Amino acid sequence: MSIPLLPSWPPSLPSEAVSYLSDQATDYALAHGIVYRPVALSPTTAPALDSAIHAPFSLLPSPFPRALFDRAQSIQPAYDLLYAQVSSDHTFLQRVIGQSVIHVDEFQKQLWDIYISVKDDLVQPLSLGLFRSDYLLHDAASEGEKGSRSGELELKQVEFNTISASFGALCTKVNGLHRHLASTTDYLGAHEQLKSLDNLPLNAAQEVLIEGLAKAHAAYNATAQAYVLFVVQEGERNAFDQRPLEHALQAQGIRVVRQTFAEIAQRMSLTGQDRKLLLAHPVLGEIEISVVYYRAGYGPSDYASAKDWETRKQLERSRAIKCPSIAVQLAGAKKVQQVLAEPDRLEPLLSTIGMENKVNEMRETFSDLYPLDTSPLGQKGYELAQTEPQNFVLKPQREGGGNNVYREDIPGFLAQLEAGEGEKGAVAKRQAYILMSLIKPPAGLGNYLVKAATKDARAGAVLAKDTVSELGVYGAVLFENGAEKVKVHHHRSGGYLLRTKGRESDEGGVAVGFSVIDSPLLI
Incomplete structure (x- = not known):
């Protein structure tokens, strides 16, 4: 595959132009909900609920090879179905997780214990996966420490996320921000390719996630008005990445309630032979839950006590459709990613789901x-x-x-x-x-990173001369176990997240301040 040279980036802009664009972008961000709650004043207090700061974003979109962007999009359906199949394959999970990881990882053992205790006693056959596969560009020419934008670029998978695949709403809005600046300012003529909106692909990430949740809610087939439950962390600063999903569901007549593990433990009950999940909400009254959508529960810190683990187990036992189920969360373990890259492991799974034609493309993304x-x-x-x-x-x-x-x-x-x-x-x-x-990303790329003021840094656009961008592609699949392969009830892939950070940072989290939300300029 021929990959065009990436341009040196960012293009030259006088300081007055940077300030003008930054002001326009910041107002757009605040006006369109590209926001976070501010950092708490002290470790013992929660973030203020009545104020917000804009989320970090890039002033310009970052160059990304169109062919590799298209490849990431084209193989996402196969990745979605692959991980759905893995989560349904007890023999595979037993060999990869049950006979290995759980003996040395207490968190995975807790998940595994719940999985084993409930897998033969489930009343809800459906699972919803809202997935994101993350990639970096690898510059094959940099192996000798040359570092270049040489065109010897490859797409390499960093990880596959099966729980709390975040930023679907904010990344969609940042794409809108970049398209707004391009259409209203032409980016002040900084670069020819910034003048065409065709180089700034529309982002369907939020739509993909919302449609997956709505399809799961419909499949639940509640006889009364049921709610989608968002399981959230205490003092969540990133609530405004979650609220747009909630509001879009509510616009379709689907109600949403947000609860922490501690709140759920106090209010939940399972009723009847089908174990309907009910919450005795102090304001809404008793409500039935159709879908449990986890935006918490992906790390040990989310389980403060044995009670939280028991709550997770009871949620798993309920009739509500889980996003993700315990099995789907286990399938996202890094050990699964490593085993799939071994010789002859990927092929039979892809053959089972009818995606054997994607073997070579997927293997080319493995490090x-x-x-x-x-x-x-x-x-x-x-x-x-x-x-x-x-x-x-x-x-x-x-x-x-x-x-x-x-x-x-x-x-x-x-x-x-x-x-x-x-x-x-x-x-x-x-x-x-x-x-x-x-993975060794190409050199010679930078960007202006726009962050809100903190005690350690001023507000506005700051030039980062050497940056790395990570591309994530979303997918939503509603499925149930079949005799040999999963039975798919809904499947849609698409949308993307681009996160950009300074090369000196190994970590990529936006919420913790390492990265900014970006979008691709397709070259």
Whole structure:
């Protein structure tokens, strides 16, 4: 595939032009709900509910190869169905998770214990997956530390998200921001390709997520007015990425209620043989729940006590459709990603779902992935982690960012795992991680990052001269287990998230301040 050269970025703009565009963009962001709640004044207080700041965004869209953008879109349906199939394959999950990860990862063990205890006693056969597959551009020409925009670019998958795939609303709005600036200012003539809206693809991410939730609600077939339950974190700053989904559902006549695990524990009950999920809401009264949509529950910190785990179990047992189910969440473990990259693992699964024609395209997105167990591949991975750590990242079975170990920190981290343990214990602890070759994004790309003022930084556009952009593609699939393969009731893929950060940051979280929300300028 021929990939055009990416232009040097950003184009030259005088300071007055940057300020003008930044002012226009900031007002657009505030007017269109591209906002966060501000950081709490102290660790012991919640964010203020009556004020907001704009979410971080890029002033200009970032160049991205059109052919690779299209490829990411074209293979998303296969990825959606693949992970739906994995979640329905108990034998696969038992081998990959039940016989490995849970022995060294307490969080995964808690999920697995719930999965095992309920899998043969489910009253709701349907599951909803709202997925996002994340990619980086890899510059094959940079292997010799040359670093270029040479056209030897490849699309490499970072991870596949099966729970709380966020920013579908905000990324749609930032796409609108960039299209607004292009159509009203031509970006002051900064670059020829910024003048054409055809290079700024419309973003259907929010629509894909909303349609998935609406289809699940309809499939629940409530006899009375039922609500979609958003399970949220206490003091959520990113509520305005969630509220647009809620408001769009409500515009269709589908009511939504937001609750934390603690609130659900106090108010929930399962009634009847079909275990209808009811909430005794203090204002709304007793309400029935059709869909449980998790925007919390993806990490250990969301489960403060055994009571929270029991709440998750009871939600899983209920008639409500889960997004995701425990099985779908387990399918998103990094260990699954690593196993799928092994020889001959992907092919039979894709054949089962009729997507065998996508094998080569999907494999081309895989980085080198290794277990850290006693298998020959695991032993090779451990050796590479010790001898060539600068080329790798160590990943645990976690969502949400901030959990990885990078480059030269890897040998010392592994040594800590092994300290005071015999070889058997050391190997066991290592199995909680996978080793992934580092993706090397092209050099020569920067952007103006626009952030709200904090105690550490001023407001406005700041030039980041060396940036990295990560592309995510969304998918929604409503399915149930079949005798051999999943039975699909609704499936739609599309929309995208582009996050951009300074190259010096290994982590990519927007909410925690590392990245800004961006959109692609297709080249």
